[in-house]
Structures are given as C-alpha cells and as structure tokens.
Amino acid sequence: MKPDMKVTIAGVEFANPLMTASGCCGYGEELSGVYSLKHLGALVTKSITAKPREGHPPPRTAEVPGGMLNAIGLANVGIDRFISEKIPFLQKQNTRIIVNVAGSTIHEYVDICSRLEDQPRVDMVELNISCPNVNEGGMEIGASPPMTERTIREVRRVFSRPIVAKLSPNVTSVVDIAKAAEQGGADCLSLINSLVGTSVDINTWRPRLTNNRGGLTGPGIKPIALAMVDAVYNATSLPIIGIGGISNVIDAVEFFLCGATALQVGTALFIHPDAPVRIVRDLQDYLEQKKLSSITELVGKVRKY
Numbered sequence: 418m419k420p421d422m423k424v425t426i427a428g429v430e431f432a433n434p435l436m437t438a439s440g441c442c443g444y445g446e447e448l449s450g451v452y453s454l455k456h457l458g459a460l461v462t463k464s465i466t467a468k469p470r471e472g473h474p475p476p477r478t479a480e481v482p483g484g485m486l487n488a489i490g491l492a493n494v495g496i497d498r499f500i501s502e503k504i505p506f507l508q509k510q511n512t513r514i515i516v517n518v519a520g521s522t523i524h525e526y527v528d529i530c531s532r533l534e535d536q537p538r539v540d541m542v543e544l545n546i547s548c549p550n551v552n553e554g555g556m557e558i559g560a561s562p563p564m565t566e567r568t569i570r571e572v573r574r575v576f577s578r579p580i581v582a583k584l585s586p587n588v589t590s591v592v593d594i595a596k597a598a599e600q601g602g603a604d605c606l607s608l609i610n611s612l613v614g615t616s617v618d619i620n621t622w623r624p625r626l627t628n629n630r631g632g633l634t635g636p637g638i639k640p641i642a643l644a645m646v647d648a649v650y651n652a653t654s655l656p657i658i659g660i661g662g663i664s665n666v667i668d669a670v671e672f673f674l675c676g677a678t679a680l681q682v683g684t685a686l687f688i689h690p691d692a693p694v695r696i697v698r699d700l701q702d703y704l705e706q707k708k709l710s711s712i713t714e715l716v717g718k719v720r721k722y
C-alpha cells in the first residue's frame with residue numbers, strides 16, 4: 418500500500434500536504450491550465466484587500482542569486498470582484514481553498530473575513546500580517562505581538578473556520594509573534610514570508626525594483642525558514658505550514674522534520690509550475706524507502722545533537 422499523504426490541520430483534512438504559496442499563481446485559473454488542481458493539497462490565493470489594488474509599477478520582480486525579489490504591492494482584484502469573479506471558478510476545484518487576506522488596518526482584515534464567512538467553499542483564511550512591500554498594515558502588524566494578537570482576536574469574532582497567521586521573518590523574535598498569534602486564537606501558523614532585500618543596477622545606479630526594496634524568496638532563504646520553523650515548533654502547540662525556498666523532496670523532508678505539517682511552494686512554481694505535484698510523488702517514494710506509512714510520521718522528528 419502507498420504511504421498515506423493525508424494531513425489534518427485544525428479539523429480540515431487535506432489530500433496531501435503540498436500547497437501553492439500566496440501570490441505565486443494568482444487565483445489558480447492559469448495553473449489549472451497546466452494540471453488539475455485536484456493534485457494540490459490546497460490552493461492559496463493572492464492576498465485579497467478591501468479595495469482593488471494596482472500594486473507597484475514595474476519592474477516589480479528581479480532575479481537574484483539564490484532566488485528572486487518581489488515588490489508587487491499587493492496587486493489584487495479586491496474582495497467584491499474576488500467573490501463575484503474568482504469564487505465561481507474556485508468553487509469548482511477539487512482541492513482545499515485558502516484565501517490570503519491583507520489589510521492596512523485591523524478593521525480591513527475583519528471586514529474581508531466577515532465577507533468570506535459567507536463563502537462556504539473557503540476552507541481557511543491565511544492572514545497576511547507579513548507583507549514587506551506596503552507602508553501600512555502587513556509587516557507593521559506582524560512585527561508587533563500586541564497588534565498580531567488583536568488582529569487575530571478580532572478576525573476570530575467574524576470568521577468561524579480556521580485562521581492561519583502568516584508570519585514575517587523580519588522581526589526580532591518570530592517566536593514572540595507566533596505566541597501572540599496563538600494567544601489571539603490562530604489555528605495554524607504559516608512561515609516564513611519574504612526577507613526584506615534590494616538589488617541595484619550598476620549601469621543605471623537605480624534599484625532593480627521601483628519600490629527600491631522588496632521581499633527575497635527562493636532557495637537562498639530555506640535555511641532561515643527551517644530555523645524559524647524549528648524554533649516555532651518547539652515554542653507553540655499550533656500546526657505549522659512551512660514556506661521558504663521549497664523546490665524538491667529534500668527541501669520538503671527537511672521542513673517536515675523541523676516541525677511543518679504542510680508546505681507551501683512559491684518561487685519554484687515560476688520554474689516548474691508542477692513542483693508541488695512532483696514533490697508529493699517523490700515524498701511517497703521517500704516514505705516507502707524509509708518504510709513509513711504516513712507523512713505525519715516525519716513531523717518534528719529531527720534528531721538534535
């Protein structure tokens with residue numbers, strides 16, 4: 418018998434633990450032209466805000482050694498169009514749907530999540546309290562334990578299904594933020610979002626992003642993400658969705674061993690849109706080789722010196 422790939426987070430069962438990371442495949446329509454979304458454990462949407470956003474002008478992505486920088490500026494269709502235009506497509510997909518939510522104020526997060534409460538096909542919300550590319554909200558909330566706790570507590574009042582808090586690595590102590598999220602009533606943590614970085618064009622002497630700075634993602638951030646997942650796993654009792662440079666089965670196994678229950682693939686999708694599907698298949702082979710019957714047997718099993 419093939420190893421069991423199912424995982425359960427906050428009472429929600431996922432066919433497998435591989436998800437797309439927010440912002441790396443929009444609302445899933447284009448990706449569904451490459452393969453059936455039923456192969457994903459979940460699709461995580463681009464961040465949704467109260468009003469539509471154009472985001473920052475291009476260039477807003479730049480390739481750098483070890484990954485890429487982005488400063489998209491939360492470009493999205495806004496909650497009204499998301500519900501009228503994107504939910505009908507998502508409703509038909511045979512996968513779990515996690516809607517990523519961003520806001521400039523706590524009120525904005527609450528407002529959007531109260532609208533999503535009426536959308537039963539939305540399995541979970543992921544609160545983006547970690548976007549490094551906006552001046553208000555985002556990382557401003559996610560760098561403060563009291564603001565993190567309050568945001569989740571307020572959303573909890575209007576949204577009855579599981580809440581995932583997406584954490585920033587650009588903080589003094591990710592453990593303090595994780596504990597605040599747990600205190601506020603989060604059901605799960607996802608980490609890490611991108612690290613603030615920049616890159617300069619030596620011909621024009623200008624930064625390669627119009628926002629001057631952006632968020633670094635890709636293989637170069639994996640060791641940082643693993644260390645943070647490990648620290649948070651040992652400090653809270655919440656399930657963790659690991660994010661940060663996951664491209665292949667080796668990366669995936671490392672994250673499970675450090676404490677992740679599920680994983681999101683982001684930057685790798687730009688090279689191999691089917692990376693999550695390949696990883697699931699390779700993980701099954703790995704489990705078979707190790708004579709393990711379930712993916713859950715790996716979670717948190719790193720052997721420390």
Ligand code: SIN
Binds near residue numbers: 491549
């Ligand atoms: C962006 O839209 O600028 C990126 C979002 C994020 O990193 O949270």
